[in-house]
Amino acid sequence: MKKFAKSRFNFLSLALLALSASANAQQYDLLDLSAQPLNNEVCATCHGGAGVGNASVGGPSLAGLEPWYLRKQLENFRAGIRGTQKEYIPGNEMQASVARLSDEEISELVDHISNWEAVAPKPRIEGDASKGQALYAACAACHGASGDGNEALGAPGLAGRNDWYMFRQLKLFQSGFRGKHPEDTAGQLMRPAAQALENDEAINDVLAYINTL
Numbered sequence: 001m002k003k004f005a006k007s008r009f010n011f012l013s014l015a016l017l018a019l020s021a022s023a024n025a026q027q028y029d030l031l032d033l034s035a036q037p038l039n040n041e042v043c044a045t046c047h048g049g050a051g052v053g054n055a056s057v058g059g060p061s062l063a064g065l066e067p068w069y070l071r072k073q074l075e076n077f078r079a080g081i082r083g084t085q086k087e088y089i090p091g092n093e094m095q096a097s098v099a100r101l102s103d104e105e106i107s108e109l110v111d112h113i114s115n116w117e118a119v120a121p122k123p124r125i126e127g128d129a130s131k132g133q134a135l136y137a138a139c140a141a142c143h144g145a146s147g148d149g150n151e152a153l154g155a156p157g158l159a160g161r162n163d164w165y166m167f168r169q170l171k172l173f174q175s176g177f178r179g180k181h182p183e184d185t186a187g188q189l190m191r192p193a194a195q196a197l198e199n200d201e202a203i204n205d206v207l208a209y210i211n212t213l
């Protein structure tokens with residue numbers, strides 16, 4: 001956790017930051033998304049304008065996500081397959097933000113967000129990319145040798161994603177906050193791979209390598 005804590009993106013500070021954002025979040029509950037389905041201001045609060053991401057509230061970049069993956073995650077959050085654990089506030093807030101979207105609204109959001117141009121994020125993780133390259137061999141089977149994903153397996157592209165966000169996802173898969181729900185077949189496929197990463201150093205190393213892809 002040391003390197004991660006140093007970059008201030010540990011769970012506690014995220015939780016605190018998210019708490020300070022939750023005063024705003026209460027407004028989202030009252031916002032009727034159906035009245036303004038393509039108004040993505042609600043999303044932009046946490047994901048940045050045009051989906052570039054907002055590290056301070058833990059919202060990852062959305063620009064560049066595959067449409068099929070985007071849809072799947074919105075459906076997962078809506079159904080409570082992801083983000084329902086009260087202990088993990090950022091996931092909770094995301095879950096609450098999309099809980100009332102209709103299928104149609106999800107389709108519109110997916111069409112809309114898929115048009116945003118991916119922005120290469122600034123690396124924040126420090127790790128040993130050459131050690132990470134060896135570790136990545138186990139990931140390549142599903143996420144592709146160049147990290148561009150595999151739709152048939154439900155594995156999204158990893159190249160160009162926020163490393164701080166991926167760190168957190170790997171920890172969530174390890175702890176079972178993600179990927180344990182009985183209906184989350186894709187997450188269940190991913191979970192053992194996260195668990196095979198022995199410690200935070202290994203996570204940082206593999207992410208340092210992914211940052212080179």
Ligand code: HEC
Pocket residue numbers: 021025028040042043044045046047057058059060062065070073074083090091093094097098109168169172
């Ligand atoms: C209150 C803040 C907040 C709002 C509002 C919000 N999100 Fe999120 N979103 C998050 C956070 C935090 C995460 C990461 C959750 C995690 O760590 O598991 C996330 C994750 C996601 C993911 C998953 C990304 C991935 O790579 O798996 C998608 C897709 C997403 N949000 C889309 C949206 C859309 C579309 C909207 C607007 C309708 C929206 N979000 C509104 C905070 C928010």
Ligand code: HEC
Pocket residue numbers: 072135136138139140141142143153154155156158161166167169170186187189190193194197206
């Ligand atoms: C057996 C196939 C498989 C292997 C091996 C695998 N993954 Fe995954 N991974 C997936 C799938 C499927 C998902 C999507 C899960 C979902 O839909 O929630 C995923 C999701 C992820 C995510 C979350 C992405 C996001 O936007 O939230 C990260 C990060 C990730 N994998 C990293 C890795 C790393 C690093 C490795 C190697 C150590 C690895 N994966 C190995 C199948 C795999």
